[in-house]
Amino acid sequence: MDPKALKYSPTHEWVHLDGDIATVGLSKFAVDQLTDLIVIDLPPVGKTLVAGKSFGEVESVKSVNDLYAPVAGEVVAVNDAVAANLQILAEHPFDEGWLIKVKVDSTTLPADLLDFDVYEKKIADEAH
Amino acid sequence: MITPQEPRTPLYDWHRAHGGRMVDFAGWQMPVQYTTIVEEHHAVRRGVGLFDVSHMGRLTFQGPQAEGWLEAATTNHVARLTNGQIQYSLLANDDGGLIDDILVYRMHFGLLMVCNASNRIAVVDQLAKVLFAGKYDAISADRTHEVAMIAVQGPAAAATLHAVAPNAADGLGYYHAKIIKLFGTVDTILSRTGYTGEDGFELMLPSEEAVRTWEALLAAGAPYGAKPCGLGARDTLRFEAAMPLYGHELSATTNPYAASIGWAVKLRKGEFVGRAALEKFKKDPGATRVGLRLDSKRIARQGAEVFAGDSKVGEVTSGTFAPTLEQSLAMALVDPSHAAEGATLEVDVRGRRERAIVVPLPFYKRPRAVE
Numbered sequence: 001m002d003p004k005a006l007k008y009s010p011t012h013e014w015v016h017l018d019g020d021i022a023t024v025g026l027s028k029f030a031v032d033q034l035t036d037l038i039v040i041d042l043p044p045v046g047k048t049l050v051a052g053k054s055f056g057e058v059e060s061v062k063s064v065n066d067l068y069a070p071v072a073g074e075v076v077a078v079n080d081a082v083a084a085n086l087q088i089l090a091e092h093p094f095d096e097g098w099l100i101k102v103k104v105d106s107t108t109l110p111a112d113l114l115d116f117d118v119y120e121k122k123i124a125d126e127a128h
Numbered sequence: 129m130i131t132p133q134e135p136r137t138p139l140y141d142w143h144r145a146h147g148g149r150m151v152d153f154a155g156w157q158m159p160v161q162y163t164t165i166v167e168e169h170h171a172v173r174r175g176v177g178l179f180d181v182s183h184m185g186r187l188t189f190q191g192p193q194a195e196g197w198l199e200a201a202t203t204n205h206v207a208r209l210t211n212g213q214i215q216y217s218l219l220a221n222d223d224g225g226l227i228d229d230i231l232v233y234r235m236h237f238g239l240l241m242v243c244n245a246s247n248r249i250a251v252v253d254q255l256a257k258v259l260f261a262g263k264y265d266a267i268s269a270d271r272t273h274e275v276a277m278i279a280v281q282g283p284a285a286a287a288t289l290h291a292v293a294p295n296a297a298d299g300l301g302y303y304h305a306k307i308i309k310l311f312g313t314v315d316t317i318l319s320r321t322g323y324t325g326e327d328g329f330e331l332m333l334p335s336e337e338a339v340r341t342w343e344a345l346l347a348a349g350a351p352y353g354a355k356p357c358g359l360g361a362r363d364t365l366r367f368e369a370a371m372p373l374y375g376h377e378l379s380a381t382t383n384p385y386a387a388s389i390g391w392a393v394k395l396r397k398g399e400f401v402g403r404a405a406l407e408k409f410k411k412d413p414g415a416t417r418v419g420l421r422l423d424s425k426r427i428a429r430q431g432a433e434v435f436a437g438d439s440k441v442g443e444v445t446s447g448t449f450a451p452t453l454e455q456s457l458a459m460a461l462v463d464p465s466h467a468a469e470g471a472t473l474e475v476d477v478r479g480r481r482e483r484a485i486v487v488p489l490p491f492y493k494r495p496r497a498v499e
Contacts, residue, residue: 035164038449038456039425057478059427061165061449062360064478 001094003028007109008119009070014094020107022071025098026058026089029123036061037086042099047075049102051110056099058089067099070113077101137182138276138338146356153359154246156183161358168361169451172324175352176282178345179362185248186275186332187255190238191266198232198239201258201401203384205394209234214303214319216392218384219243219254220402224409225380227254229372229389231321233305240317244374248272258401276338280345281328281365283494284352289329291348292341293318297329310341323362325369326494368450370419370459370490376430376446377417377459385413386461388489415442416467419491420475420484422456425449428475428482434460435474435481441466444475450491457491458484 001023006014012030016023031037041056049055049069056067078100082089089097114122135156143150148159159180161168171177189198199206204217211234219227228247233240243251248270255268280289289297296308296318305319314337322328333341346354363373372378377387383406384390390413393406422428427447434442442462450457458475466473471486 035161036166036449036451038427041426059425059449061364061427061451062160064427064429 003094004116006094006116007070007113008116009068009113010122011066011068013068013070015070015109015113017071017104017107017109020104021076022073022102022104023098024070024100024102026067026093027119027123028093030065031090031093031097034058034060034062034065037090040083040086040089040099042078042083043075045075045078049073049075069102071102071104071109072106073102073104075100076103135183135273137180138335139180139182139342142339142342143180143356148356148358151359153183154244154248156245158183159356159358161360162356165358165360165364166451168355168357169364171353171355172282172326172357172361172365173452174283176280176284176288176349176354177324177357177361178342178349178354179279179281179357180277180338180342181279181330182276182335182338183245184272184277185241185243185245185251186271186277187241187243187252188238188269188271189241189266190268191264193264194239194266197255197259197262197264197266198241199398199400200262200264201255202230202232203393203400203402203406204232205397206232206234206239207397211236212304212306214305214321216303216389218389218392219251220384220393220400220406221254221380222402222405224383224402224405226374226378226382226384226387227251227380228374229378229392233317233319235305235307235317242277247374254401274335275332276335276341277330277332278338278342278345279322279324279328279330280349281322281324282326282352284349284354285326285328288345288349288352288354289318292344310337311344314341323371324365325371325490325492326365363446364448364451367446367448367457367459368452368490368492372417373446377461382415382461383409383413385409386415386417388417413464415461416464417445417489418442418460418462418467419487419489420444420447420458420460420473421487422458422475422477423483424477425456426477426480426482427456428458428460428477428484432458433476434462434466434484435476436466436471441473452492457487459489
């Protein structure tokens with residue numbers, strides 16, 4: 001997926017909305033910051049997500065980090081390949097490394113999600 | 129004149145220029161990693177890695193009663209040190225808890241202490257108290273800001289050092305030190321010490337020589353895959369080797385017998401701070417440091433509670449996913465009745481119980497070369 005066409009949460013999750021299905025992943029910046037990924041904990045299909053609440057966690061040697069739902073809805077698919085092999089997330093966070101697909105409650109994305117350029121500026125500021 | 133600024137090691141600019149991710153550590157700006165923790169960890173286990181440890185406290189002691197002063201302040205037996213020998217030791221408080229763990233060197237110019245960066249001020253403070261109480265005829269100098277310290281660690285550390293300082297380490301045994309002339313002119317304390325579980329050396333040299341030395345060692349180690357390594361790998365390496373870290377396995381309320389470093393306490397050497405309390409702890413340490421191997425890959429980090437059934441029997445002091453052993457491992461202080469090897473316990477990892485087996489320490493022991 002084209003990173004420029006995605007929306008981002010301030011906590012580094014990305015969202016791509018297609019009809020009423022949102023694909024959710026973790027940004028390359030977040031993955032590069034974590035490094036040394038060990039294990040990821042993703043919700044089961046059928047789980048109801050609340051926007052802004054934790055839906056799982058990703059752990060690296062350095063730290064463990066909550067994953068926050070950028071949208072509300074029901075989990076309809078989970079990327080088991082990533083859970084089995086985190087290298088996929090490390091190398092392709094915007095494509096094969098997607099995490100979950102969510103059937104959204106509303107096709108209007110939450111207003112706090114950021115466009116690519118705004119997100120880029122935010123992480124550039126964070127890096128300094 | 130005092131120029132207030134956050135302390136930086138003489139390699140600070142080098143770290144920044146070479147991708148070091150800088151973090152605050154005990155007030156120092158230090159690289160946690162340059163590439164990934166696991167890559168840097170493997171470099172040390174398989175070849176050689178360099179660490180900037182210039183943030184460690186370095187204090188020198190001179191005068192006719194310098195030895196008596198340190199004997200009173202530390203738990204190990206300073207008098208047993210021969211010239212050029214190094215001793216692992218502890219500064220205990222009156223209650224038998226720990227102020228720091230340290231190394232004491234006996235050099236021809238006097239005694240030298242290396243302490244943790246995070247405890248340097250507490251160590252200086254404690255030493256001053258002991259000095260005033262005992263009125264020892266001795267002086268100390270804090271050399272931390274003028275002396276750089278570089279660790280060269282790994283199975284290829286000796287070959288790497290040899291390429292920069294030919295034959296300098298010949299005959300230098302583990303926990304021994306000597307003074308060499310690096311590059312023919314630079315006075316350097318070279319010791320066979322480290323905090324990784326591998327063979328290796330530490331060099332103390334004038335700060336202005338730090339960058340030249342660091343780059344020479346990196347170049348010399350290149351055939352062995354030398355990498356600059358950050359605090360992240362330093363922690364995973366020392367963890368696998370089960371070396372205690374102050375603030376984790378050691379603290380003001382942890383006694384050395386519980387932490388399995390009672391061997392560094394010499395109760396019969398004479399009076400020293402904490403002796404009476406330590407004598408009691410020797411009989412009843414109250415806890416035992418154990419290794420835990422988790423079934424899950426999730427990491428049981430410091431503070432995670434350890435259970436046997438419904439009862440809490442201890443707490444994790446350090447945990448990580450060990451890069452060499454590829455397992456989620458932890459060290460914990462547990463009730464001695466649950467410390468037997470093979471015992472099955474549970475660790476509460478952020479609200480979820482994970483099964484853990486008590487395993488022997490250290491987790492990792494380097495293969496000994498035939499000499």
